[in-house]
Amino acid sequence: MSWASLSWFAAGLALRSERKQIKNIRQKFQYNFHNTVDDYLQYSPLLLTTGLKMAGIEGRSKWGRYAVSATASYAVMALLVNSIKYSAREQRPDGSTCNSFPSGHTATAFAAATILHKEYGLTRSPWYSIGGYLLATATGCMRVLNNRHWVSDTFAGAGVGILSTELGYTLADLLFRQKGLLRPDRIDAPLFSDQPSFFSVQMGLGLGEQKLDLMKGNDILQDDYEEYRVRTLKLSRAISIGSEGAYFFNRNIGVGGRLRVVSRNVKNWSDFTQCSICNLAKILPDLEGFIDDYSLTVESNHMAEFSVSGGLYFNFPLSRRLSIGSKLLVGRSYLQGIKITANVSGHQRDLDFSVEQNNGGQEYVCEVLGNKQDNGKPYSTSWDFLNVSGNRAITVGTGLSLNFAYKSLMAWRFFLDYDFCHRTYSTHYYPSAFLKAAARNVSFGGSPVSRPDEYVSPYVTSRKRNISQFVLGAAFSITF
Secondary structure: HHHHHHHHHHHHHHHHHHHHHHHHHHHHHHOOOOOOOOHHHOOOOHHHHHHHHHHOOOOOEEEHHHHHHHHHHHHHHHHHHHHHHHOOOOOOOOOOOOOOOOOOHHHHHHHHHHHHHHHHHHHOHHHHHHHHHHHHHHHHHHHHHOOOOOOHHHHHHHHHHHHHHHHHHHHHHHHHHOEEOOOOOOOOOOOOOOOOOEEEEEEEEEEOOHHHHHOOOOHHHHOOOOOOOOOOOOOOOOOEEEEEEEEEOOEEEEEEEEEEEEEEOOOOOOHHHHHOOOOHHHHHHOOOOOEEEEEEEEOOOOOEEEEEEEEEEEEOOOOOOOEEEEEEEEEEEEEEEEEEEEEEEEEEEEEEEEEEOOEEEEEEEEEEOOOOOOOOEEEEEEEEEEEEEOEEEEEEEEEEEEEEEEOOEEEEEEEEEEEEEEEEEEEEEEEOOHHHEEEEEEEEEEOOOHHHHOOOOOEEEEEEEEEEEEEEEEEEEEEE
């Protein structure tokens, strides 16, 4: 268990470089989320343990030994958390204070969950352990959703909490020795071959990178902007976090499910926002004189996918400690896309639209009338310049895992997952939307226009793609 705590802390350190990318996942799905339940949820495993003892349900320790073990655990946890917090001085994601790393709430919750695990999970039923760690995991998730902690803070906090209880119980064991013990551990050796059911928290990395051609399928963009050097969004390797669990009917087959969030960063946003396709002066050469300020803002530069899936799980024991796992899952995938907004301000001018022949087709051309000094009322407008999104899709997945039970009810899972989906990507490109606010009067071939919206419209493209994704990772599991 002590080694498991160090792995959680190491995962928190490793995630620090990806914390902003993972924060953007939260921004996409729950931007305005706020709830104070985590302030109380962090203590729930400890309250459950104490309540069980008060109800007369016999656990590992008598009241005196339990009190010393829990007090020592929390004393060690408080010392470790505050020492690291005020040494690292990490700013919180909401910018409020500089004591973010590690998460004290998560450390408190995992310390309490480990107390419940030791008192009742190891001595009576693993379901106590599962319940405790579910409550602790929920606390960590709430801290991230509330924008009070980076995900790296919660992983490190979990490690500190588990380690603190291990040290606290070790101190109590040295003090009491065999006194005050009521029940021994149910299992003295790992029996993973007979206990394949599990609940796990996992983290992984996607293998390979992906690309998305923004212009393919749109004849106007392909023909008119062929010379521009940036056509394709390049997506980085994925970061994956999630939880998974399964209940086995026997040692070989069971049913279960997986919740997972996968995020990919757009690697070449800076190139795209600086290329000539994003320069409004290339669209309308006469812009100078009625545009005073123009800027592009990257609102979201991550493709974030949330998936829920379920199906059959398989287990093939190799020994009492080792097994190979597999699965066949079907589920639903939800994608939050990427977006650039534009901001333009200036003074209104008269506009005239006309039609030109272009490669056998027709294209609207806009001309700014009057001289540069012929300015009207000031205007300011913002809009979605570029938006790339994806529809909901059915996913099919499988995978292989190597499972190692290093202690009773505890296991590590090392996995390689493969998922496939057929998704429709939509590109909404709208470089000229500002003209609706910038136009003082609109004419078509010299004749007044009553509805300028007919001549100012976005370029919209939809493209279907088969998406294959490999994720390599590890998971900490409770087995039962």
